[in-house]
Each structure stands twice: as structure tokens, then as C-alpha cells.
Amino acid sequence: MKFKYVCIDCGKEFVTDEVIYQCPECAAKSKEGEFPRGYLKVIYDKEELRELGKKDHVSIYDFFPYDVPNKEVYPIGTTPIVKPMRLNAKLGLSNVYCKMDAYLPSGSFKDRASQLIAAQAIAHDTKKIALASTGNAGAAMSCAGAAYGLDIILFVPKTAPINKLMQSVLYGATVVPVDGTYDDAFLLSIAYTEHFGGINRNTAYNPMTIEGKKSISIELFEQLGRRIPDVVYVPVGDGCIISGVYKGFYDLMKAGLTDRIPHIVCSQSEKSNAISLAFATGQFKSIEASTRADSISVDIPASGRMAVQYLKQYDGWCTQVTEQEILDAQMKLVHDSGIFVEPASATAWAALEKDAPMLKQRFGSNVDVCVLLTGIGFKDMAVFDGRVSMPSPIENSVDAVIRRFS
Numbered sequence: 371m372k373f374k375y376v377c378i379d380c381g382k383e384f385v386t387d388e389v390i391y392q393c394p395e396c397a398a399k400s401k402e403g404e405f406p407r408g409y410l411k412v413i414y415d416k417e418e419l420r421e422l423g424k425k426d427h428v429s430i431y432d433f434f435p436y437d438v439p440n441k442e443v444y445p446i447g448t449t450p451i452v453k454p455m456r457l458n459a460k461l462g463l464s465n466v467y468c469k470m471d472a473y474l475p476s477g478s479f480k481d482r483a484s485q486l487i488a489a490q491a492i493a494h495d496t497k498k499i500a501l502a503s504t505g506n507a508g509a510a511m512s513c514a515g516a517a518y519g520l521d522i523i524l525f526v527p528k529t530a531p532i533n534k535l536m537q538s539v540l541y542g543a544t545v546v547p548v549d550g551t552y553d554d555a556f557l558l559s560i561a562y563t564e565h566f567g568g569i570n571r572n573t574a575y576n577p578m579t580i581e582g583k584k585s586i587s588i589e590l591f592e593q594l595g596r597r598i599p600d601v602v603y604v605p606v607g608d609g610c611i612i613s614g615v616y617k618g619f620y621d622l623m624k625a626g627l628t629d630r631i632p633h634i635v636c637s638q639s640e641k642s643n644a645i646s647l648a649f650a651t652g653q654f655k656s657i658e659a660s661t662r663a664d665s666i667s668v669d670i671p672a673s674g675r676m677a678v679q680y681l682k683q684y685d686g687w688c689t690q691v692t693e694q695e696i697l698d699a700q701m702k703l704v705h706d707s708g709i710f711v712e713p714a715s716a717t718a719w720a721a722l723e724k725d726a727p728m729l730k731q732r733f734g735s736n737v738d739v740c741v742l743l744t745g746i747g748f749k750d751m752a753v754f755d756g757r758v759s760m761p762s763p764i765e766n767s768v769d770a771v772i773r774r775f776s
């Protein structure tokens with residue numbers, strides 16, 4: 371589809387076939403200790419969108435700015451919807467369901483963006499893609515790299531969970547652990563592409579990451595029989611996923627396929643709450659994040675300004691939860707519903723639990739709620755150290771079985 375870029379801060383439009391990342395004037399106004407400025411939104415031709423609105427069925431690829439070649443080598447969507455019946459009963463809500471993006475090829479939502487970035491690289495005839503990641507975006511891009519034969523250069527904080535790093539190593543990426551935070555890795559990866567070329571896939575910095583992520587909303591719309599939920603819970607760090615979720619519903623609305631955007635809830639840990647604070651105060655200040663939910667541990671949210679704009683414009687809100695609430699939610703999901711996710715994802719469930727009484731009061735107990743579960747539990751097994759233990763073995767005899775269960 372034909373598109374242009376629009377700066378979310380000054381509204382300046384950029385029409386180009388080149389790969390661009392930021393509005394140079396606004397980016398230059400970014401200040402240390404504040405959320406960055408000058409990020410770009412992709413806006414489509416109105417007529418083409420309206421034509422899409424006439425179709426009986428839309429695919430996520432109808433709404434993409436690049437053709438995705440050979441989709442079957444790295445397939446994205448349609449991820450299952452799981453209704454956790456036992457947990458719903460406990461909450462007193464009858465219509466809560468989870469969108470299981472943890473089941474994508476590399477085990478996280480980040481595959482959605484990586485597929486489109488791979489398509490962008492192929493369209494621009496380059497094989498090199500660099501990025502920074504807390505772990506999942508790196509694993510996803512590396513997975514796409516293995517599938518399409520692309521070279522991935524990945525900067526990660528050296529403290530990222532080993533399973534996520536090992537995934538990227540196994541997929542064949544060049545992994546560069548950084549003795550610093552995710553935010554440090556972010557800047558180093560930009561320095562890398564400025565110096566050595568290639569596409570930079572940094573989350574939100576490359577506007578195509580949000581375009582890839584928006585596919586969730588388009589997919590969900592068709593999956594629900596051309597309906598949208600009342601409320602969507604999204605785990606938030608950098609704010610790129612939530613901006614993508616909004617963008618998908620926004621494009622559906624511009625196509626005339628929906629007439630509203632759901633209430634979207636920015637679900638954050640109290641120990642990584644930069645976007646929630648900005649939403650409440652109007653000040654875009656960085657923080658020192660320290661949550662155990664490593665995927666959402668972000669000091670300076672790259673997509674923070676866009677996420678806050680969307681939340682304000684479309685009646686979203688922020689719900690913060692404690693570290694204990696996140697870990698408890700992770701346990702409840704796996705133990706009482708068979709849904710095994712990493713702590714970042716569990717943050718969305720924890721936020722829903724916190725909001726449940728308010729949801730019932732405001733919308734009734736039939737409220738249609740989608741909880742976006744973004745990363746699989748196997749990615750971070752160390753988080754269970756000291757929380758669960760493996761039972762000791764019994765001796766190999768029938769007597770031992772009888773003794774064990776008598």
C-alpha cells in the first residue's frame with residue numbers, strides 16, 4: 371500500500387522510498403533524561419484504505435507497506451485464543467480471553483515486527499540488520515534471519531536471560547552482549563548502522579516495527595468474526611507493542627471496518643513505569659527501571675511519546691502492578707489454566723486482576739476483554755529458582771510407589 375511518514379511531534383510529512391527513522395528536526399530537540407522525540411508514524415493512502423474496507427475478509431498483509439515474500443518460511447499468525455475458564459470464574463468475569471502470541475515462531479510477539487523488517491531489508495536489497503533488544507526482539511529477528519538468510523547483528527544487555535541470548539546464538543546471529551543497560555545497547559546499535567550500514571530494527575526507532583506489530587489487531591478483528599474487544603491488556607516497556615496494537619485498530623477504523631478503538635490498558639510493573647508516569651503527569655522523564663520482568667524493564671521508552679498520545683486520544687489507561695503480583699499472575703496462569711508465559715506477559719494478567727472490580731462496575735461482568743500474552747515461559751526458567759522445586763526421586767520399586775502414595 372502507498373504510504374508516507376508523519377512525525378508524531380511536529381506533524382511534518384516525509385514521502386520517500388528510502389529507509390528513514392526519525393524526523394531530523396524533532397530528533398535534534400531530544401533531551402537527555404527524557405523520552406526521545408521525532409519518531410515517525412506510517413500513514414496510508416485514504417482511498418486505498420477505503421477500498422480495503424469493502425472486502426469481506428482482510429489479511430494482515432493487506433495493511434502492510436512492503437510485500438512479505440515467502441511467508442511460509444517464517445509464518446506469523448493466526449495465533450490461538452485461549453479462554454482460561456477457571457481463572458475467569460475466580461475473577462467473576464465471563465468473557466476474558468488470551469491472545470497467545472507467545473506461540474509465534476521464536477516464542478514471542480516480536481516475530482510480528484521481525485517479519486516486516488525482513489521484508490523491508492529484502493525490498494531494499496540489503497542483508498544486514500542490526501538491533502538492540504532485551505532478548506525477545508533479538509531472538510525474533512535472529513529467527514527471521516535464519517529463515518530468510520539475513521545477517522543479524524544483535525546488541526543486548528549482558529544480563530538478559532541466557533535462554534533468550536542462546537536462542538539468538540543458535541539462530542546464527544552475531545550477538546554482542548553489552549556491559550550496560552538495554553538503553554545503552556539501543557544507542558550502540560544505532561552507532562553500528564550509522565558506521566557500517568544495513569537496516570536498524572530498533573523498536574519504534576524503525577517505524578516499520580510498529581507496522582509489523584499492528585497485525586495483531588487486524589488478525590484479532592477477523593478471528594473474532596469482525597468484532598473488536600471492549601478492553602485490551604498489553605504489557606508495556608518501550609511502548610512499541612501498545613503503539614502497534616493501537617495502530618492496527620486505527621487502520622481498521624480508517625478503512626471503515628470498525629467505528630471505535632477498544633480501551634487499551636498499558637500494563638506496567640511499578641518498577642518500570644516510565645510510560646504510566648508520563649501518562650499521569652504529562653512529563654516524559656526517564657526512570658531507573660528494575661523489574662524482574664526483564665522484557666519490560668526500560669528506562670527511556672523509545673515509543674513512549676506515541677504510546678501516551680494514543681492512550682490519551684482513545685480513552686486508554688495505565689495500570690501498575692507490584693513485582694509480587696506479576697510473579698503470582700505467572701503462577702496462576704500456568705497452574706490454573708495451562709498458560710505458560712514469561713513474567714513480562716504475566717504483567718498484563720496481573721493488571722487485569724487488579725482492574726477486575728472496576729471493569730465489572732464500569733462495563734458489567736460480560737465485558738469482552740483480550741489479554742495479550744507476548745512471550746513463552748521457557749524463555750526465562752531462572753525466574754522459578756527458589757519458587758518451585760523438583761520432587762526428589764523415588765527408588766525404582768513398586769514398594770516405593772506404594773510408600774510414596776500411602
Ligand SMILES: Cc1ncc(COP(=O)(O)O)c(C=O)c1O
Nearest residue numbers: 506607608609610611665744745
Ligand atoms: C514478551 C514481551 N512482552 C512485552 C514487551 C513490551 O513491549 P514494548 O517494549 O514494545 O512495550 C516485550 C518487549 O520486549 C516483550 O518481549
